[in-house]
Amino acid sequence: MRLVALDGLAEKSGFQLGQGVAEARAMCPEVDVLPADRAADRALLEGLADWCSRYTPLVALDGESGLYLDITGCAHLLGGEKSLLDDLLARLFHLGIEARAAISSSAGLSWAVARFGTQGVIAAEEAAGVLAPLPMAALRLPAETIETLGRVGLKQVGDIIEAPRAPLARRFGSMLLLRLDQAMGLEDEPLSPRLPVASLSAERRLSEPVQGEDDILVLTQELAARLKPELEKRGQGGRLFELLLFRVDGRVFRIAAGTSSPLIEPGRIAGLFRERLQAVHDDLDAGFGFEILRLSVPRSEKYEVMQEDFSGTPDRERPLAAFADRVMARLGAESLFVPVLSESHMPERAAVFQPLADVEMLKTLGEAVCAVPAALLATSARPQRLFQSPEPVEAVAEVPEGPPRSFRWRRSLHRIARAEGPERIAAEWWVDGETAAERDYFRVEDERGRRFWLFREGHYGGPTQPRWFMHGVFA
Amino acid sequence: MADNAVQRETVLSLRETIARIENRRLAGVVKTVKAADPAGFRLRQEGTPASGRKVLPLGIPDLDDLLEGGLPLEGMTEIRNAQTRDAGAAAGFATALGALCQRARQQKGDDGAPVLWISQSLASTEAGLPYGLGLSAYGLDIRSLILSLPRTVKDALWIAETALSVSAFCAVILEIRGNPASLALSESRRLHVRARAGRIPLLLLRQSGHEEASSAFFRLHIEPAPARERPLPDGSMLCGSIGHPVFHVIAEKSRSPAPVGLFLEWNPHDRRFYPVEPLPAAAAADPEPAHSVARLSASSGRPGGAEPLGHLLAFPRAS
Structure with missing residues (x-):
């Protein structure tokens, strides 16, 4: 059994990572050792990633203990980079999480500064100056490369910034220069966001957290009404809606609701979430309330705009879609079925039921039924x-x-x-x-x-x- | 003179009360009552339906009389069978009514309003799932059939209510097994009111349940009956063959009771019922096998009845 993580006090007491537990106990008998739980660490990190989506939708996980936030175009919403960083760190501190953070123009530099330097906002032109005094480990290099570099006396990043590149690449591999260029912002580094970014979303930040289901639904309808003009402009209707509820204590709930046909009406979107909230009732613990609500549209499809007539009788497809959506939002996707015929002699395979995923299915199925030989459909030798x-x-x-x-x-x-x-x-x-x-x-x-x-x-x-x-x- | 007026007023208010209890549309009744002969009751005119309800005439005078003009197109009708093994007959009768509703809609030019069949999963496990090919051969247009298999009775009721609140369906069949406590009088009343408000016929198919008070307009008890033989082109019958299905329909809740019941044959090709005479052999057939198990209806909210006496066998002495 070895130590895999240390808290601040343990670091000061002289423990080291990789040390055996028996040895640590010999050094300090009252040391408190907890078994590592990687799944729980991961869950915490993912929870934090969800929480960070209050700043930007582009959140990527970095190993076991870091998060990348791509705040391009988001910083002004919170009054600039400095205030965003302060807000983030203050909130995390109040959640009881020790965090270090840095904002810079490249992911590599932020990583290096957050772990080894003084945190803050670094301008693009300061990159070389900030990076120079940092140890080689700040370049995210494999351990053996760092060791080899150390053996020849290259201990700080500054030692290789100005050095000739060709001999370095020959001796230590191309990885070293790639990482250096990434940290300097000379090489582009793609971040893969954890979750796909929705094409559209609307958000509401509340000064007073809400707890009640009705309040959530009213706000959802308001958000949906804000999405409607944009959806109409694009000629799209949502096939999947996602409601993010940020609880005041940092937990984030995601509630998704699918539809059986493209949808833009705010009333029906709120109606879907009414059923979803009923279905997830026990899992949704409002606690001290939700402070941010965000409604996003991860999947949308072309929406046929139909003219309402004056007769007052609603057209047929839409009420059926409304019914299917409500039922599937509440009872799951596999709650409505349509009969499907297939070419088989075995009675149990000749006619089966398939889940109704789309109201359009009814039409295509109708054509499929017409293709089946009439003699088979009219035979009295099949039971009901x-x-x-x-x-x-x-x-x-x-x-x-x-x-x-x-x-x-x-x-x-x-x-x-x-x-x-x-x-x-x-x-x-x-x-x-x-x-x-x-x-x-x-x-x-x-x-x-x-x-x-x-x-x-x-x-x-x-x-x-x-x-x-x-x-x-x-x- | 004043006395007469008071009496008339009393009679009028009593009739209004009765009309309200009997679920009739009040305005029409009040008009009828006002026009009624003060000296006594007036005979109903031939050919006019008893109430202002929308009905679907089934084309058989006896059955239409029983149903006061035909199948109610707004509201609940209950169809029940006594035992699980009769479930095919009751489901067949309900399907036939569903097919008739579908055809009535199609004749109006409203093509494609689907039939929703909600079958609580216990019911469909016990008596079998609806089978697409068979239903199609039976006259139901399966291009517009949606099936739902909710897990609990509560979910089934919720789906039914949701379906009745949108004007998307031409008929809703709700299949429930037994007499569950969660579908009692108040729930059935709620469904009935919803069905009337939504102007959709709701067929409550109660599989192997016993008679229970409900808010349905009518409750029909369906029993299977031996089928006729298949007709041959020369007019004779093919001996030993099994023709179109025949039902024995007994009205349990109706204003014109017919305790004997009717025998109806469903013709899938014509999509209509025909009255038939009962076969003498069917009535005389031994209904009970020699060593049958006790016929119990499915579980319900009530405790079971008392055990019949005299069934205890003598136990052998232990020592």
């Missing part, structure tokens, strides 16, 4: 209800191929008055394998007039004993 998995029954039947005379299903005996069949359906060898037994289906009616769909799997004299199953119920 089908069991997902056929239920075994004990049947008495004529040997070898006759219809059943009586059968016992769910512990009750049915005497069969009439039977139609058999209809032989062979197994699909390309799905079920070549050894699957064929089925002989019988449509039977018992003495009380109940109509069932039974089948015999296999046949007498075959490799396995035939078995009888109940597969469906007729009207």
Whole structure:
């Protein structure tokens, strides 16, 4: 067991990273050792990244203990870079998090200064001067490169800034110069943001935090109303909306709501979130309230603007979409289904239900149904209800191929008055394998007039004993 | 003279009260009442529906009388069956009504208003999922069918309410198993009011439930009945074949009770019901197998009934 992280007091007491726990205890018996939990560290860092999206949507994770914030074009919203940095550090301090930060024109320089220098805002022209006195580790180099550099006396970044580049590259690899150029801002360094940036978002900062669900919904509707002109201008409607709720203690909740057709009406967007809030009710702990609300549109699609008529009767597609959205926002995407027919002999595969993802699906499905042979659609030999998995029954039947005379299903005996069949359906060898037994289906009616769909799997004299199953119920 | 006026006023107010209890549209009734003969009740004129409700005539005089003109197009109708194994018949009857609603909409030129079938997952697991090919052959246009399989009764009721508040559907079928406590009188009243306000027919399909007071206009008990044989082109019947489905419809809640019930055959090609005579054999058939299990309806909010006496067997002595 080794030490992987130290707090400020431990650093002062002379502990070192990588030291064995036994050795540390020998140095100081009352040392408090906590087991490392990398998943929890990661969760904290991601939580902080969410929290940092109050400053900019472009937040990238840096290893296990850092965050990059791309504040290009955001700083003026908080009164300049200096006040942004002060605000960030003050807020993190109040959250009980020790943080160091720096703002500069390149990610490498900010990284170096935040970890090894004096934090603050660094202008682009100061880069070389600030970087020179920092140790080599500030260049984000692998440990062995730093060690090799140290052995030849190159301990500070200043030692290599002015040095000839070709011998350095030959001896220490191209990584060294790449990192140096990145820190100096000569080489571009792309940051990959943690989450995709929404094309549109609207935000509301509150001086008084809100807790109630109704307040959140009213604010959501207001935000949606602010998004509407921009969406209209682009001719787009949102297919996915995301509401970010920043709680005063730093926790951020993301609530996403999908729609089944492009949507711009603020009332319906707020309605979606009403259902979503109902669904996530227990997970959404308002605590002392939310201080920032942001509504963003991560996914949008072309929106057909329709003229409202004077008749007062709403058109058909939109109420259906409204209904589907409300149900799916509350009960999940897999709560509405539409029948889909496919070309298969096996009854359970010939007609299945697919989740309704899009109201447009109804139209395309209609065309698909038209393509199915009419004889198959009109046959009376298919039951109105089908069991997902056929239920075994004990049947008495004529040997070898006759219809059943009586059968016992769910512990009750049915005497069969009439039977139609058999209809032989062979197994699909390309799905079920070549050894699957064929089925002989019988449509039977018992003495009380109940109509069932039974089948015999296999046949007498075959490799396995035939078995009888109940597969469906007729009207 | 004054006496007469007071009496008339009393009668009028009583009739209004009755009308309100009976859920009729008040304005029309008040008009009728005002026009009524003060000396007594007036016979209803032939051919006029009893109430101002919108109805869908089913084309069978007996059934239409039972339903006071036809299937109510605004409000709730309950369809129930007693046992799970009869669920096919009740579902078939409800599907037939759904297909009729669909056709009525199509005839009005309103093409494509879907039927919503909400089946609580317990019900669809016990009695089978609706099957697209079978329903299509049965006369339902599955191009406009949406199925929902909510997990709990509460979710099912919520979906039904949501569906009734948008004018997107031509019929809503709500399938519930048994008599759950979460669908009691007040909930059914709520659904009924929603269905009336939304002008959508709601068919409450109660699978293997017992009779329970509800706010539905009508409650129909559906039992399966033996089908006729398939007709041959020369007019004779194909011996031993199973033709179109036949239902035994018993009105349990209706203002014109018919305890014997009606036998109806559904013709999927014509998409309409035809009255049929019951087969004598069906009535005489032994309804009970020799060693059947007790017929119990599905669980409900009430405790079970008392155990019948005399079923206890003598236990062998332990020592």
